[in-house]
Amino acid sequence: MVVQLRICVPGELSDVTVQTCRDQRGTAEVTVVRGASVVPEGDVIEVLVARESVEELLEKLSILKVRDVGSISMSTPEFVLSRNADQAERAAPGEGADAVIWEDVxxxxxxxxxxxxxxxxxxxxxTQLAGIGIVTDSPIAIVGAMAVGPEFGPLAALAVSIATRKWRLGRRAAVALAVGFPVAMLLAALTAWLSIPLGLFPRDALDKGSAVEFIYHPGPYSLIVAILAGIAGMLSIIGRRSAALIGVFISVTTVPAAGYVAVALVLGEYPKAAGSALQLLLNLVGIVVAAVAVLLFYRMISKRLPDGEARTLRRQGSRSRN
Structure with missing residues (x-):
């Protein structure tokens, strides 16, 4: 798998950037269009590089401060016929599917x-779908709620924040979860409260829900499933395998547990509400902990740029800008 980088740099930084891209192991093509960039004024460089080498090349470009004076954009061509690209992939260390591009994550x-x-x-x-599935004892509606729920995004962001110490990202994710779940649960409770006098479901609806008992009966497997889902979810983000994320959504019980808490509180089923709240907490914690572990593992095995090479690039970048 190859990736295309489009780099805009001022003219004085162009030569050292081009040379850095050419020297990068795993580079298949380097194209330069002088003076093509108007804002900011400078050159446009396009690089075709093996995915395994992208993170190292981005680190070098960061040392040259390309992103401070220009820009870097990345795309993945759907189809490339090139002997040079094939050779670049063979020359690059590791496998493209295992490569982590941290800025992309x-x-x-x-x-x-x-x-x-x-x-x-x-x-x-x-959460509304989950509430309907709970009072009607419908596993299909519960699965639909799992698939629609968007909560894995902030949970993954929280994990990335912890692993990379980008606390601003973590604060933003925490706010989304801290506001989103209470609002969704409050509206689900309001819907349940209005539905009872309308006769949409009886007050003893939770006593008949054998198909959804797993929601308020957390156990060891609740945490195990959450951990497995967190691992699978983060691997799918790293490898850009969006299809696998659907399976992750359907495997976790976050949204159904939130819906069950809301409905159970309205119906006065406080022990079941407490069990569902524990289920929700186990899923949230399990997903984040597992995702952080995956990211820390990848950071541990990632090859970092040698200090000597980094110092050389800093000197070259400084000379070019001066």
């Missing part, structure tokens, strides 16, 4: 971690 999780109307709407809808 941060960006992906950061986009899904904000408290937006879109996030809130999906969480409210998912």
């Amino acid at each position: 941060t960006r992906q999780t950061g986009e899904d971690s904000r408290l937006t109307w879109n996030f809130l709407a999906f969480l409210v809808l998912a």
